[in-house]
Amino acid sequence: MSWHLGRMAGFDLETTGVDTETDRIITACVVLVGGKHPTQSTTWLANPGVEIPDGAAEVHGITTEQARAEGQPAGQVVEQVIAALAQATYAGIPIVIMNASFDLTLLDREAERHRVHPLTGEGRSDLRVVDPRILDRQVDRYRSGKRTLTHLCQHYGVRLDAAHSADADALAAYRVARRQANQYPQLAAMTLDELHTAQVGWAAEQAASLQEHFRKTRPDAAVEGAWPLIPRQKEATP
Template sequence: MELKLTKPICFFDLETTGINVTNDRIVEIAIFKVYPNGNKESKTWLVNPTIPIPAETTAVHGITDEKVANEPTFAQLASTVYNMIKDSDLAGFNSDRFDIPLLAEELLRAGVDFDMKNRVAVDIQTIFHKKEERTLSAAYKFYCGETLENAHSAEADTMATYEILKSQLERYEDLPREMKSLSEYTTRKKTADFAGFIVIDKDGEEAFSFGKHKGKKVNDVLDAEPGYFSWLQNADFPLYTKKVLTAIKLRKLNTK
């Protein structure tokens, strides 16, 4: 593999109670950390989500309420997880749209001030979709020539994601090896928050992507309708989206 690492990169995968970034919870997390010197470490935790795991979700990943009943909650694991990823770039399969946003919600909910300011993210699914249009299991079969055993196990999916990226780098000579460029290649669209409620417009400024103010610059809306900020903060939006909005508002106040 020819990744040009200037800092560690953490490949990770989540198994959860569902697919709602705001309301669902982690039931398993696996992290595989690769250092610039080639050293590697791996950790996997089962997590008590503190809410019931729906039967249809258990049918996918096999994790039941009983299996995690005596496991630590994410709040108890948050500092350990954060310490493992805090100096690292992040990578996963569909991680930009799901795993990173949900992990951010869990960390913020636990009082850990997580953000992406000093790191980049690489979504291996985007490389795959741009090149081949397949699922994770098919990607593993296509690139690695093997059947993915224990699919929807966080550890198996994490290791498969790492192996897929190595094979992609070998197969596609035009893929960037440096993290910032690889992150840009795997980014579908520029957003200020993980969930995509705040996008970066053609002028390089934050704009709303939804609702009655869709397409309008955040700063313009906050000027014209100050109460909209309070409504957003009290509505059912992801914590990270609210954090980004607060940062925009504070930045605006500090420039006056």
């Protein structure tokens, strides 16, 4: 049976911003779906311990006041999210993450910040990730337009309710990945190991191509190509 017909775990974070080294988790969702079993969704709201910028609050709808009043301590949320993802990984379930290098890297930095054993730590090398953004750029390289989750949902005919809420985005990412495998047999024919390894290479190639494009007007432009986890920077904020 192809990987896209079995059980998968959708994962998404909403955060204080877009800097993986310094920003914090606000909400998270892990949704187990597919494989002819009932959908199981778990969501978390964290108190990040910092102010939530107005711009971020406008995106996901969570204010500093709400996070402080209703959110769990951030360290507890990080520990529980990693435990849920690790459990899926140990069961051989792939994790579907739109723009995986952002979510997994930010989760990794939060684990370091709160002294939680990271998802990608020793003994967890069997993590297998499916990233609809990487897949779309590979199978349809020359399509114009944006490739956000909203745009991919429109392109693949996937319903997206309440965009920028972690639970809706996690489920939508799963649905997009399944549609991609249905539409492109070369993806469905791969094993999870083959697909994961291929995405590592595809991500690097896509980043190099984008960097070359940017350097036509900005000679110093740099595009990160590491996937699914960006290595720690020496200047990372503790």
